[in-house]
Amino acid sequence: MAELQWQGKTSAPSTESFAHEAQARLHTHEVYPASMSVEMTTHLAWQNRLIRGERAEVLAALLPEFAGRVNLVYIDPPFMTGRDFKSGAQLAYSDKWQGNLDAYLQWLATTLRLLYQLLAEDGSLYVHLDWRVTHYARVILDEIFGSPLRGNGAGFQNEIIWHYQSGGRATNRYARKHDTILFYTKSAHYCFHGERIGERRGHHQRNHMRKHLDEHGSVSWSINSHGRTYTYSEESRMTPADVWSDISHLHQRDPERSGYATQKPAALLERILLASSEPDQLVLDCFCGSGVTPAMAEQLGRRWLASDQGDLAIATTRERLLALPQHGPFVVQECAIPPLE
Numbered sequence: 001m002a003e004l005q006w007q008g009k010t011s012a013p014s015t016e017s018f019a020h021e022a023q024a025r026l027h028t029h030e031v032y033p034a035s036m037s038v039e040m041t042t043h044l045a046w047q048n049r050l051i052r053g054e055r056a057e058v059l060a061a062l063l064p065e066f067a068g069r070v071n072l073v074y075i076d077p078p079f080m081t082g083r084d085f086k087s088g089a090q091l092a093y094s095d096k097w098q099g100n101l102d103a104y105l106q107w108l109a110t111t112l113r114l115l116y117q118l119l120a121e122d123g124s125l126y127v128h129l130d131w132r133v134t135h136y137a138r139v140i141l142d143e144i145f146g147s148p149l150r151g152n153g154a155g156f157q158n159e160i161i162w163h164y165q166s167g168g169r170a171t172n173r174y175a176r177k178h179d180t181i182l183f184y185t186k187s188a189h190y191c192f193h194g195e196r197i198g199e200r201r202g203h204h205q206r207n208h209m210r211k212h213l214d215e216h217g218s219v220s221w222s223i224n225s226h227g228r229t230y231t232y233s234e235e236s237r238m239t240p241a242d243v244w245s246d247i248s249h250l251h252q253r254d255p256e257r258s259g260y261a262t263q264k265p266a267a268l269l270e271r272i273l274l275a276s277s278e279p280d281q282l283v284l285d286c287f288c289g290s291g292v293t294p295a296m297a298e299q300l301g302r303r304w305l306a307s308d309q310g311d312l313a314i315a316t317t318r319e320r321l322l323a324l325p326q327h328g329p330f331v332v333q334e335c336a337i338p339p340l341e
Contacts, residue, residue, distance in 0.1 A: 153188025
């Protein structure tokens with residue numbers, strides 16, 4: 001199998017490979033609703049978690065309890081842009097790598113390997129990147145999940161193009177107006193509901209389908225393919241294609257904006273969660289940023305684990321969750337490695 005090589009690349013990790021990160025412990029220091037105590041949360045069947053900490057340490061700390069139990073992962077990690085992202089004067093996060101692609105690829109591969117261990121056998125992973133590193137990420141993901149050329153149904157499912165209109169226009173090349181979301185699954189048996197997110201077929205002509213009108217005025221469409229006739233009602237839903245141009249990028253004055261740099265629209269996460277998870281299943285985002293993933297998971301009745309290493313991200317996510325009309329119990333935790341004795 002073809003592999004991507006870089007300086008300092010380590011092989012697929014065993015549990016011992018993360019001995020340092022595995023020492024990390026999660027400490028609860030805030031509980032919501034505020035009327036609850038930390039002791040009271042120990043009696044709950046489930047509590048959602050917002051965790052401040054470095055992503056490898058957080059994921060390693062979650063492994064003993066959640067290995068093979070996470071149903072859906074969405075991450076919007078740094079893209080290796082070489083920039084610092086700020087909200088006002090406050091630093092949201094640094095995406096500077098001193099031009100060291102090798103360091104970035106090792107960092108990304110470590111993240112993806114840990115997430116793979118946390119994924120359930122029927123779990124799905126969505127990785128949101130752009131033109132800078134998507135091609136590298138796909139090769140790394142094929143190494144971890146298995147090449148789609150093996151034909152066993154696991155691994156790569158889609159390269160989703162999220163096309164948007166914001167930003168300027170280039171004069172010496174085509175304008176870069178899309179992000180890429182890579183959709184991978186741990187096995188051939190995974191949750192996917194295209195009918196939940198699809199567009200209504202409607203009464204307009206589509207492709208070369210024939211239109212039929214019954215005695216009640218209802219419209220249906222049929223098409224012949226390989227000796228079979230397929231018929232669809234106008235109320236049926238069409239699974240979206242892998243180019244998404246119907247979800248707008250958040251503009252500067254969009255009322256949804258929280259002020260957090262690189263915030264993604266809630267509609268994007270709503271589509272992913274509806275398509276690839278069931279109510280009460282577990283969703284994870286270890287770069288939660290503005291908090292769109294846990295907030296949408298909360299609204300759709302999914303359980304969630306969310307983390308970020310930035311103070312601003314944790315504060316923004318907490319505020320977003322508390323602003324919801326209603327939310328379930330959640331705790332804010334700190335991930336830390338005990339000092340060496």
